[in-house]
């Protein structure tokens with residue numbers, strides 16, 4: 001498998017403060033590779049440096065240090081850009097244009113004939129779940145999720161080899177997220193390489209071949225979701241129980257549980273300090289009856305939560 005994206009020691013300082021003499025390091029010595037045909041997820045909490053990394057990848061901003069190579073070349077080169085589809089974090093399009101007019105404009109830029117354009121535009125609109133009536137409305141009338149979908153349609157229109165998507169699930173409802181997930185999986189089947197950023201771990205877990213966890217600009221972990229999840233410890237669980245009185249609830253709170261008593265039903269969020277079985281036993285001994293137990297975090301979410309706590313503890 002050849003390397004499509006190579007990031008080496010990438011660092012970005014934003015100037016800040018009075019006279020712009022202070023710096024904020026948004027990306028800190030980031031090194032990673034994305035291979036041909038994989039879906040790679042850049043994950044991390046808000047402000048972690050994901051969008052900054054994406055902008056550096058596209059050469060929209062310049063690195064303070066380090067370098068980026070796409071297909072082994074500089075991202076500035078036109079031949080590289082022609083192979084690239086990009087969805088910005090907050091797509092902003094000319095508001096008076098309709099989605100179809102926008103796509104037609106991009107289609108012309110990429111040299112598609114009129115017949116090819118109309119067929120291709122109809123196909124990508126279908127793929128992102130935009131009905132014809134919505135595609136023919138001025139974009140100022142579109143919802144955030146609809147704009148994200150138009151943005152995605154624009155990114156895939158010219159059938160690029162590499163897609164760089166900054167938060168492609170942003171603002172989408174569950175149906176929209178499923179459509180985007182299906183679209184990305186289909187594109188991978190066609191052999192495309194996809195680099196996406198998201199703050200929603202569960203979304204990435206479902207589709208990414210590999211993920212990197214970014215926190216305060218630094219990479220804290222990288223690997224396949226299964227690999228990373230397997231190295232984590234037990235996660236938070238939610239337990240629904242009956243027949244717990246106020247004293248029993250107080251006792252659970254004293255053990256570190258979040259307890260939400262709603263009439264007869266008690267909702268308990270148990271921390272990771274003990275096995276699920278032990279919590280069930282504690283509740284039984286307090287006179288309660290357990291109705292349901294469910295995980296609050298997916299295995300990868302759990303791994304990331306632990307990794308973030310660890311890096312915060314390390315840095316103070």
Ligand SMILES: Nc1ncnc2c1ncn2[C@@H]1O[C@H](COP(=O)(O)OP(=O)(O)OP(=O)(O)O)[C@@H](O)[C@H]1O
Nearest residue numbers: 014016024026045046047048049050051052053199
């Ligand atoms: N132009 C800028 N000037 C100064 N600081 C900036 C600039 N752009 C971003 N930052 C800061 O750099 C850090 C990283 O921002 P970035 O947009 O890359 O985060 P992100 O991971 O994409 O977050 P989100 O999940 O909210 O989109 C943040 O602390 C942000 O405030």
Ligand SMILES: [Mg+2]
Nearest residue numbers: 050051052089
């Ligand atoms: Mg961002």
